[in-house]
Amino acid sequence: MIFTRLHKRLRDMRDEAIRRPQYRVVYMHALSVAHMDGRLIADDHPSWERVHEAIAAARAGDPNALDAIERELLRLKE
Structure with a gap:
């Protein structure tokens, strides 16, 4: 179930990146930090x-x- 929420968030971000190219850096980062547990690494980072x-x-x-x-x-990244 956690993976489903993450998958939906990433899919929504992908759609946003397709519509607005300036959003692509955000989507690329989200994909690069996706974690096996279904949450983003450092998702509580300020x-x-x-x-x-x-x-x-x-x-x-x-x-x-x-x-x-x-x-x-x-x-x-730090």
């Missing part, structure tokens, strides 16, 4: 909240939001 805020800013048209997304995703 950068995730900032990633979601930056995604909302990008949707609102903020030109700096993609840089913020990239920066926060790099922090998740």
